[in-house]
Amino acid sequence: MIKEVTDAGEAEARIGKLRLLEALLFASAEPLDEETLASRVGPEVAALLDELRAHYEPRGVNLVRTGAGWSFRTATDLAPLLRQEEEVSRKLSRAAIETLAILAYHQPVTRAEIEAIRGVATSKGTLDILMEHGWIRPGRRRETPGRPLTWVTTDHFLDHFGLESLRDLPSVEDLRAAGLLDSRPVLLGLGPMAGEAPDEPPPSEEE
Secondary structure (H helix, E strand, O other): OHHHHHHHHHHHHHHHHHHHHHHHHHHOOOOEEHHHHHHHHOOOHHHHHHHHHHHHOOOOEEEEEEOOEEEEEEOOOOHHHHOOOOOOOOOOOHHHHHHHHHHHHHOOEEHHHHHHHHOOEOOHHHHHHHHHOOOEEEEEEOOOOOOOEEEEEOHHHHHHOOOOOHHHOOOHHHHHHOOOOOOOOOOOOOOOOOOOOOOOOOOEOOO
16 A cells, blocks of 8 residues: 555656646747756656657657757648748858858868868858857867867757757758759868868958
């Protein structure tokens, strides 16, 4: 009898933690990492997240992991039915799109390496725009002469593009098949690396 009462109490406590976890994720405007969630529901947060994700898997909203954070998102098969077309007041320039793509696939990467791949100088404004979107951030400095700064993507980048991790980025073959990659070898090689400058300064980009 005592064991039955104990088991019932443990089950009730677990349900309470699941409800709290669910409420925390629904109430947050940004993805929450496991450390933050564990501070509220306890060290078994990983098992609770798996249980909650399985519960929501067949539903209209899913619990997904993007980078280090967890959040609820519309089920992917329903997203097209809910999408509204909106006019974008500020579109990314081709320079920004190319820079973001290079950075995503080759990070950590320096500005000189980005320029070597693109074949043109990268203006500070391009990196500033990507930082304003919260998609990139400064990384570690290279242990090479001049100690150039590297750049990496953020968890917000993963969240915005619906990626759990960088391993989920489409391959070069996938990009070509979708018609999103032209014949130029934009993502295939890095040219001069580790802060090495090309033989001649690349031309400036036009934003």
